[in-house]
Amino acid sequence: MRMRAAVLEQFGQPLVVQELDLEEPKAGEVLVRLVACGVCHTDMYTASGVDPSGYAPTVLGHEGAGVVEAVGEGVDALQVGDHVVTLFSPQCRECVHCVSPKTNICLAIRDQQGKGYLPDGTARLSRDGEPIRHFMGTSTFAEYTVMPQIALAKVSPEAPLDRACLFACGLSTGLGAAMYTAKVEAGSTVVVFGAGMVGLGAVAGARLQGAGRIVCVDLSDERLAMARHQGATDTLAGGPDAVESILELTGGVGADYTIEATGLVAVMRQAVESARVGWGLATMCGVAGKGETLDVIPRYLITGRRIAGSSFGGVKGRDQVPLLVQRYLDGEIDVDAFLSHRITLDEVNAGFDLMHAQDGIRSVIEFA
Ligand SMILES: NC(=O)c1ccc[n+]([C@@H]2O[C@H](COP(=O)([O-])OP(=O)(O)OC[C@H]3O[C@@H](n4cnc5c(N)ncnc54)[C@H](O)[C@@H]3O)[C@@H](O)[C@H]2O)c1
Ligand SMILES: [Zn+2]
Numbered sequence: 001m002r003m004r005a006a007v008l009e010q011f012g013q014p015l016v017v018q019e020l021d022l023e024e025p026k027a028g029e030v031l032v033r034l035v036a037c038g039v040c041h042t043d044m045y046t047a048s049g050v051d052p053s054g055y056a057p058t059v060l061g062h063e064g065a066g067v068v069e070a071v072g073e074g075v076d077a078l079q080v081g082d083h084v085v086t087l088f089s090p091q092c093r094e095c096v097h098c099v100s101p102k103t104n105i106c107l108a109i110r111d112q113q114g115k116g117y118l119p120d121g122t123a124r125l126s127r128d129g130e131p132i133r134h135f136m137g138t139s140t141f142a143e144y145t146v147m148p149q150i151a152l153a154k155v156s157p158e159a160p161l162d163r164a165c166l167f168a169c170g171l172s173t174g175l176g177a178a179m180y181t182a183k184v185e186a187g188s189t190v191v192v193f194g195a196g197m198v199g200l201g202a203v204a205g206a207r208l209q210g211a212g213r214i215v216c217v218d219l220s221d222e223r224l225a226m227a228r229h230q231g232a233t234d235t236l237a238g239g240p241d242a243v244e245s246i247l248e249l250t251g252g253v254g255a256d257y258t259i260e261a262t263g264l265v266a267v268m269r270q271a272v273e274s275a276r277v278g279w280g281l282a283t284m285c286g287v288a289g290k291g292e293t294l295d296v297i298p299r300y301l302i303t304g305r306r307i308a309g310s311s312f313g314g315v316k317g318r319d320q321v322p323l324l325v326q327r328y329l330d331g332e333i334d335v336d337a338f339l340s341h342r343i344t345l346d347e348v349n350a351g352f353d354l355m356h357a358q359d360g361i362r363s364v365i366e367f368a
């Protein structure tokens with residue numbers, strides 16, 4: 001079939017919206033008609049060319065939600081008409097990682113996905129007969145996508161898809177960092193660094209876990225106000241004094257949990273240093289720049305602090321994204337507050353500009 005998609009032709013250049021060919025779903029694959037797709041930092045990061053594993057041409061986009069239009073042979077988990085959220089982090093339910101409760105990092109299709117292909121090592125996207133590689137296994141800056149069924153979460157048809165799409169990356173990453181990676185305990189003290197989509201999600205996740213005190217740190221007053229709306233009990237201006245301020249707020253011992261959602265290695269270090277002596281857990285969500293390293297004084301670890309990394313918030317996508325979406329439908333998470341701008345596919349580059357200017361939390365592409 002023919003469909004419109006936003007193609008990264010060359011790094012550092014605007015995406016070009018154009019018609020491409022999309023093949024039918026093969027065995028285990030599903031054709032999804034996209035209804036909405038958020039614009040995330042990772043799309044912009046890849047488009048800029050600084051991601052060493054990036055490639056072009058490709059169709060970017062990974063925060064998608066839509067409706068199943070057709071299924072390939074052997075697809076048993078989804079039917080035509082199902083509402084789905086795309087998962088750049090799949091869940092095969094069979095590999096050694098999927099059967100362990102310790103991780104959400106599925107091993108089933110990692111290699112091919114990283115190279116830009118579907119699990120059988122080929123692409124469904126093409127232009128004039130030339131294959132075009134997929135991005136993050138999703139390529140959702142497009143009217144349609146073909147993805148393996150293990151990378152689609154079936155969500156309640158009651159969830160508006162323009163909000164459900166935020167669960168495909170940023171929101172689930174933040175919620176999950178607090179709920180599944182850190183497993184925040186009721187009554188505890190949590191500090192979240194960063195109040196973008198991920199940090200605000202972490203604030204909401206800490207609230208859902210029953211945290212007693214939630215401190216959010218950011219540079220923007222507007223974003224700190226949003227953090228209070230999502231459940232932060234205290235807010236702080238970020239900067240070199242943040243650790244000292246957190247120690248002051250916590251009687252000198254630090255927070256039970258700290259969650260980093262800025263992508264800045266200096267802030268990651270603050271997250272370690274403001275975690276509680278004895279048992280503080282510092283969870284890192286941010287993606288640092290190429291070649292950057294995190295500086296940790298070993299004494300902080302010997303005295304009982306721990307560090308965890310969190311990819312997609314530790315969320316096992318097919319099992320847990322539907323549960324998170326249900327909590328939104330039950331009125332427990334205000335997702336509307338994150339949807340700042342609605343744009344069309346043709347305006348995708350404006351979505352990057354808004355993100356660059358830190359205008360709003362998320363721009364969402366709506367497909368007509
Ligand atoms: N681990 C994952 O699976 C995953 C998924 C999505 C995004 N991410 C990463 O998470 C990070 C956050 O994403 P986002 O969409 O929320 O980004 P964002 O840019 O919207 O938010 C980052 C926030 O950090 C704040 N900040 C900057 N300097 C600060 C400081 N010194 N102290 C405190 N706050 C400071 C900014 O004001 C901003 O509000 C990015 O690095 C992104 O790439 C990771
Ligand atoms: Zn993302």
Ligand SMILES: [Zn+2]
Pocket residue numbers: 090091092093094095096097098105106107108
């Ligand atoms: Zn797996």
